[in-house]
Amino acid sequence: MVSPLRLLIFGRQGSGKGTQSSRLAAHYGIPHISTGDMLRAAVASGSDLGLQVQSIMSDGGLVSDELMEGVVRDRLGEDDAAAGFLLDGYPRTPGQAAYLEGLLAPAGVTLALNLDVDNDVVVDRITRRRVCESCGSTYALGEPAADSGTCTKCGGSVVQREDDTEVAVRKRLSLYEDQTAPLLAFFEEKGRLVTVDGVGDPDDIAVSLIAAIDAGR
Ligand SMILES: [Zn+2]
Numbered sequence: 165m166v167s168p169l170r171l172l173i174f175g176r177q178g179s180g181k182g183t184q185s186s187r188l189a190a191h192y193g194i195p196h197i198s199t200g201d202m203l204r205a206a207v208a209s210g211s212d213l214g215l216q217v218q219s220i221m222s223d224g225g226l227v228s229d230e231l232m233e234g235v236v237r238d239r240l241g242e243d244d245a246a247a248g249f250l251l252d253g254y255p256r257t258p259g260q261a262a263y264l265e266g267l268l269a270p271a272g273v274t275l276a277l278n279l280d281v282d283n284d285v286v287v288d289r290i291t292r293r294r295v296c297e298s299c300g301s302t303y304a305l306g307e308p309a310a311d312s313g314t315c316t317k318c319g320g321s322v323v324q325r326e327d328d329t330e331v332a333v334r335k336r337l338s339l340y341e342d343q344t345a346p347l348l349a350f351f352e353e354k355g356r357l358v359t360v361d362g363v364g365d366p367d368d369i370a371v372s373l374i375a376a377i378d379a380g381r
Contacts (some may be wrong), residue, residue: 169194169248169381170268172255174348175279176340177333178286179362180369184279185252187370188377195244199253202235203227233263240267248274256343261350275380276351277373279362283337290333296320356380 169192175181189196206214207221213235220227236254239245255261265272294303294310298320303310313322326332351357358376362369 167271167381168246168274169377170271170274171248171250171377172273172276172351173250173252173279174276174344175362176281176286176337176344178289179279179281180366181252181279181362183366184362184370184373185250187366188373189250191370191374192248192250192377194248194250196250196252197239197245199232199235199251201253202239229257229260229263232260233267236264237267255347258346258350261347272354273351273356275377276348276357277377278348278357278359279369280359281362283334285363286337287330287333290328291324291330293324293328294322295325295328296322 171188171194173181173185173188175184185196185198188194203214203217207218208214213231216231217227220231232254236251240249240251251264255264289304292305292310294305294313295301296303296309296315296318299315299318301309301315301317303322305311309316309322314320315322327336348357348359358373358380360369360372360376
């Protein structure tokens with residue numbers, strides 16, 4: 165009996181975390197569980213949970229630990245997660261990490277994956293991004309639509325979002341670091357942190373991640 169593969173993934177915006185998460189989930193046949201996606205889907209569906217989340221967010225509040233614990237406990241208890249999962253977006257605090265370890269006791273989390281990307285690389289990637297205001301297509305500087313400011317798909321205006329300016333990106337990166345450093349330390353102390361360089365060809369990064377997981381599980 166192989167023990168369940170319970171993976172967490174950490175990576176700042178622009179680290180390629182979404183791409184690698186999909187690949188790992190497919191490779192190991194486990195669900196990619198993104199708590200952000202779950203909360204957005206709940207809000208969109210108008211479920212009880214969604215209504216709670218919406219009212220918290222419209223008040224500018226943070227979703228409480230208790231509420232997130234319920235969401236995570238229910239989702240990880242579903243059949244498709246029995247053989248393992250890749251959890252993305254949770255935990256966000258050491259308290260949540262301790263809750264998760266308790267929930268998964270005695271084995272706990274198998275490995276916490278950290279996709280490490282140099283800040284300057286992330287800033288460069290994000291600040292080059294341009295978005296069509298009409299159809300939402302994304303481009304990068306160097307592509308005709310981004311350089312000309314006209315969407316090649318719909319003719320709409322292609323602009324840089326306020327969130328994508330260097331000042332905004334650096335601010336988010338520093339918040340991310342403040343929030344994530346204690347979590348990485350939590351799993352490192354347990355000898356269950358795997359840090360992989362997230363710069364380079366996505367195929368090569370996936371190979372490195374899989375090698376590290378197979379060695380560490
Ligand atoms: Zn467009």
